[in-house]
Amino acid sequence: MSKHDAEMIREISGVNPLKCMKCGKCSATCPAYDEMDIKPHQFVSYVLRGDIEALADSKSLWKCLSCFACIERCPRNVEPAKLIDAARQAVIRQRGNEADLSPDEIPALLDEKTPQQLLVSAFRRYRR
Amino acid sequence: MQRIGVFVCHCGSNIAATVDVKRVVETVKKEQGVVHAEDYPYMCSEAGQALIAAAIKEKNLGGIVVCSCSPRMHEATFRKAAERAGLNPYMVEIANIREHCSWIHKDMEEATEKAVILARAAIAKVHLNSHLQPGESLVTKRALVIGGGIAGIQTALDIAEAGYEVDIVEKTPSIGGRMSQLDKTFPTLDCSACILTPKMVDAAAHEKINLYTYSEVESVSGFVGNFSVDIRKKARFVDMNKCTGCGLCQEKCPSKKAKSEFNRGLNTRSAIYTPFAQAIPNVPVIDTESCVKMKTGKCGLCEKVCQAGAIDYSQKDEIITEKYGAIVVATGFDTINLDQYGEYAYNESPDVITSLELERVMNAAGPTKGHLERLSDGKAPKEIVFIQCVGSRCDDHRGKPYCSKICCMYTAKHAMLIRDKYPDVNVTVFYIDVRTPGKNFDEFYRRAVEEYGVNYIKGQVGKVVPQPDGSLLVQGSDLLDGKQIKMRADMVVLATAIEPEAGVRKIATMLTASIDTNNFLTEAHPKLRPVESPTAGVFLSGVCQGPKDIPETVSQAGAAAVKVIGLLAKDKLLTNPCTAESDTLLCNGCSVCQNVCPYGAIGYEDKEVNDHGIRETRRVAVVNSALCQGCGACTVACPSGAMDLKGFSNRQILAEVDAICR
Numbered sequence: 001m002s003k004h005d006a007e008m009i010r011e012i013s014g015v016n017p018l019k020c021m022k023c024g025k026c027s028a029t030c031p032a033y034d035e036m037d038i039k040p041h042q043f044v045s046y047v048l049r050g051d052i053e054a055l056a057d058s059k060s061l062w063k064c065l066s067c068f069a070c071i072e073r074c075p076r077n078v079e080p081a082k083l084i085d086a087a088r089q090a091v092i093r094q095r096g097n098e099a100d101l102s103p104d105e106i107p108a109l110l111d112e113k114t115p116q117q118l119l120v121s122a123f124r125r126y127r128r
Numbered sequence: 129m130q131r132i133g134v135f136v137c138h139c140g141s142n143i144a145a146t147v148d149v150k151r152v153v154e155t156v157k158k159e160q161g162v163v164h165a166e167d168y169p170y171m172c173s174e175a176g177q178a179l180i181a182a183a184i185k186e187k188n189l190g191g192i193v194v195c196s197c198s199p200r201m202h203e204a205t206f207r208k209a210a211e212r213a214g215l216n217p218y219m220v221e222i223a224n225i226r227e228h229c230s231w232i233h234k235d236m237e238e239a240t241e242k243a244v245i246l247a248r249a250a251i252a253k254v255h256l257n258s259h260l261q262p263g264e265s266l267v268t269k270r271a272l273v274i275g276g277g278i279a280g281i282q283t284a285l286d287i288a289e290a291g292y293e294v295d296i297v298e299k300t301p302s303i304g305g306r307m308s309q310l311d312k313t314f315p316t317l318d319c320s321a322c323i324l325t326p327k328m329v330d331a332a333a334h335e336k337i338n339l340y341t342y343s344e345v346e347s348v349s350g351f352v353g354n355f356s357v358d359i360r361k362k363a364r365f366v367d368m369n370k371c372t373g374c375g376l377c378q379e380k381c382p383s384k385k386a387k388s389e390f391n392r393g394l395n396t397r398s399a400i401y402t403p404f405a406q407a408i409p410n411v412p413v414i415d416t417e418s419c420v421k422m423k424t425g426k427c428g429l430c431e432k433v434c435q436a437g438a439i440d441y442s443q444k445d446e447i448i449t450e451k452y453g454a455i456v457v458a459t460g461f462d463t464i465n466l467d468q469y470g471e472y473a474y475n476e477s478p479d480v481i482t483s484l485e486l487e488r489v490m491n492a493a494g495p496t497k498g499h500l501e502r503l504s505d506g507k508a509p510k511e512i513v514f515i516q517c518v519g520s521r522c523d524d525h526r527g528k529p530y531c532s533k534i535c536c537m538y539t540a541k542h543a544m545l546i547r548d549k550y551p552d553v554n555v556t557v558f559y560i561d562v563r564t565p566g567k568n569f570d571e572f573y574r575r576a577v578e579e580y581g582v583n584y585i586k587g588q589v590g591k592v593v594p595q596p597d598g599s600l601l602v603q604g605s606d607l608l609d610g611k612q613i614k615m616r617a618d619m620v621v622l623a624t625a626i627e628p629e630a631g632v633r634k635i636a637t638m639l640t641a642s643i644d645t646n647n648f649l650t651e652a653h654p655k656l657r658p659v660e661s662p663t664a665g666v667f668l669s670g671v672c673q674g675p676k677d678i679p680e681t682v683s684q685a686g687a688a689a690v691k692v693i694g695l696l697a698k699d700k701l702l703t704n705p706c707t708a709e710s711d712t713l714l715c716n717g718c719s720v721c722q723n724v725c726p727y728g729a730i731g732y733e734d735k736e737v738n739d740h741g742i743r744e745t746r747r748v749a750v751v752n753s754a755l756c757q758g759c760g761a762c763t764v765a766c767p768s769g770a771m772d773l774k775g776f777s778n779r780q781i782l783a784e785v786d787a788i789c790r
Contacts, residue, residue: 029590
C-alpha cells in the first residue's frame, strides 16, 4: 500500500477528507466503536496523511458494520463509512480475497428491503 | 471624435507587478483619438488626480479613460477630479485592470495584452459618451424600521434622537423581540428584561417614534428618499384607544389552550392575550384561531368583562400607506427547525430542549416560574448535557454552514447559572470548538470551567436515546481522551443554530434588497459598508445581516441609524442620469419592458409620431427618470430595440465588444 492508494481511496469513495472539522460525531455515533483500533474520525486523518499501510492492517476495516450512521450524521458530508468501504475495496484488490462467503450464497440471505449498497459492503466485509 | 487622455495606474505593485504599465501607455497612444497617455504609481492620490486635471486643461481633453481598480472603488474619485477640471463627469470611463486583470493573472505577457484590450474597449466607449446631467429628487424626512426587537428599537431611538420621525413595524403584538425572551445576558449576567424594557418604554414614549405593532409590511414602491409603503395593521379586535391594559379579559377568557409563542410553546395562553407582562403596547390581541367567539359565535366573555368597552369583534385589517426616505431592515432571527435531527430525540422527549427554550425555563415568568425542572415529570434534574453546534457548521442538507456565533457564550452562561443556583447538578458541555472572541468573553467561559466546575468535553454527540426509566442516554465522543462516552442525563439542551426570521425573503423581495443563500441580507460592501444594502436607501440592523450578539447588534443598530440620519439630513438627492429612455419611433407599445421593470418606472402614453412622413398616434413606453434606477432590464427585454440606457447604450456596449474583438 502506498500514497497512491490514498488517492485511490479518495477517488473510490468520492470523499474529500479536507472537509472534516474534527467534531467526532462519527465516532460518537458508531456502534462498533469499542471493537475498532482506528476510530472512525481517525480514519479520516489517516487517509488525509496518506498513512494507508496502517489502515490496511487495521481491524477497523472489518469491524465497520456499514450501518452508515456516520454517513447520515456527519455534518460536513465527509462520510467516514464511505472511506472505510473504499479502503476495504483497495485492500481486496491488492491482497486478494480470503473470505469464505461466495456469491452463490447471497441470494438465500437476501431481504428485499436491504439496500444494495449495504449488501455490497457487507459482502466485501464477510468475504474475508 | 473626442480628444481622449488615458491614465494608467500602477496601484503600487498591485497592477505593475503583473501588467507592464509602460507598454500599456505606449500601445494605447496609437488608438484613435488618444492625444495623451501616461502612467503613475497611485492615480487615486492627490498628485495622481492633479495629473489628470492638468492634462484635461492643457490638452483640452473631451474624455478620459483611467486604467485602474474596479469602478466600485474609485470611479467617483476620478469623476469628481474630472469635474473639478471642467470636464463632464460622465466623460470618464474606468478600465478595470486590477480586479479583472492583474489580480487574476500570473503571466505578465498575457496580463499586459488584456490590460491593453480593456483600455481599448473603454476608449471606444468614451467616444460615444455624452454629457449627462444628474437630476434631483426630494427626500421624505421619515424612516421606516421593519422589526421591533433590540436592533429595531435602538435604530429607531437613534434616528428619533436626531429629530426625524420613525415608524417601527412589528409583526407580533409587542415590541421587544428575541431579547425579551432571554433570561440573563452574557458576559455580565444582567437580566435581559431589566435592560431591555427601559428601551422599549423610551421607544413607545418618544414623540418622534410611532409603533405599528401586530402589523406587517404589505408592499413597497419608490426609491431612495421616496419610498411608499403599505402597512397592514392586523385586526387586534381590541380598541387601542380604549383598552386600559387591566388584563381582566385574559383572566376570564375560557379558551386557554393556545401554545404561548413567547414561551416557545412550552405552556399555554388565553385566546385574548398580550405576549408577556411588560408588553408594549399593553393591549391584548385576539387570536382568531383559538377564540371561541370567533369560531362558534358564542362566548363573548371578554367583551362582557371589559369595563372600557374596548373589545370589538368586528375589527378588520387596515392598510396604511406612508411615505419614507429610508428603510431599515431589522427582522432578526429564529432557531432552526430540528425535525431533521432525529438523533437528538428533540421531538421524542420533552426533556430535550433548545437553548432558547431553556431561557424560558430559567425565567421567572416562564412555564416553570424559573425553577429548573424536567418538562416531562417536573422532577429536578441532576445531570444536564449541553450539545453545541446543533445545525450550525453543518455543510449538509439538514443544517446551516455558518457558525451561529452566540451559542458558545450563552451555553457558558446557562452552565454557570445552573451550577450557581443548583450546585448539586452536574453540567457537561459537548463542544467542537469553543469560540469566545469578544471583550471579557473568554474569561467568562473560563470562569464556567474554573469557578463553576462545568465539564467541557471536546467532541460531538452522536445520539440521545430516551430510556424506559425516563432518563436520556447520551452517546458522544471525547476526542481528547480518545473515548466514546455513554452517559445518563436528565435533561439535554441543544445549542440550536439560528437563521433569519422566516418572512425576511419576502421583505427583501419587496425592497429589491439582495439576500444570500442563507437568507441573510447582503451588505453593500462586507467591510466598508456593512450596514447598507446594495439597494440605495435600504439599511441593515441586527441579525438579519448575519449572526451577532446583543452588543454587536446595538452597535450595528446605531451605525444603521447614522446612515439613515445622513440621508434624511439632505433636502435633495442627485439622481443617477444613467436611466433608460424609449425611442418612440421604434417602440411598438408591447409592454414587455413594463413587465420586467422592478421599479415600476415605465408607463405608456399615446403619442403622435412622424414616421417617414406618416403621422399617426401610437402607444409608446415612457420612462419616469425619477424612478428608473438604470438596471437595464428593459433594454434587454425590448424586442424592437427601442429601449436604451443612457451611459450604457447598445451602441456603446457594441463598440466595446468590437474594440475587444478587434
